[in-house]
Amino acid sequence: MSKTVYIVDDEESVIASLQNLLEAEGYAISAFTSSSDFLSEADYKTPGCLITDLNMPGFDGFDVSERLTERGYSIPTIFLTGFGTIPITVRAMKAGAFEFLTKPVMPDDLIKVxxxxxxxxxxxxxxxxEKRLVTARYNSLTPREKELMKYIVRGLLNKQIAAEMGISEITAKVHKRRVLEKMMVRSVSEIVRMAERLNLIQDN
Incomplete structure (x- = not known):
């Protein structure tokens, strides 16, 4: 199975260096000098990982990671930076970084990571x-339907949902049915499991 390493860095010399090193290890390389070009990809190959510079024009490395997560992608991300500080390292870890490396990176260290x-x-x-599919379904909901889904997950009855949202009970039932249809589930327990996958439970 082909393994793909995505590289996003606005410095072509850095890309060339990383590409030569990793191609010699047998990995397929897909490189981008623009984070927006990388994010415009329709899909990302699996297994794959991302090496991205933190400091870039436009979307920085944190923005790239955040947008991938919003789209339901869980690509192990290795952040590179020329200035490693404790606050930046902490922020990278909170952003879900697989690893945080300071340039220049030792070849053996990078290969292992x-x-x-x-x-x-x-x-x-x-x-x-599975998470991408669930995320796509959730993103198809209207803002009102997303709000109602949170009430469903909290276990509120139709009457309670109607009161919370300022709508009639019949309207609440109709919206609830649409949410279940769009999320492609038949029961409240199923939609709760989906909410857990989307990390929505903690927001309630």
């Missing part, structure tokens, strides 16, 4: 695909 990141990607491929 990439190897581990791809192993994780391979293991979580099925879960990632």
């Amino acid at each position: 990439v190897e581990d990141a791809l192993a994780l990607s391979e293991k979580s491929a099925t879960l990632s695909q």
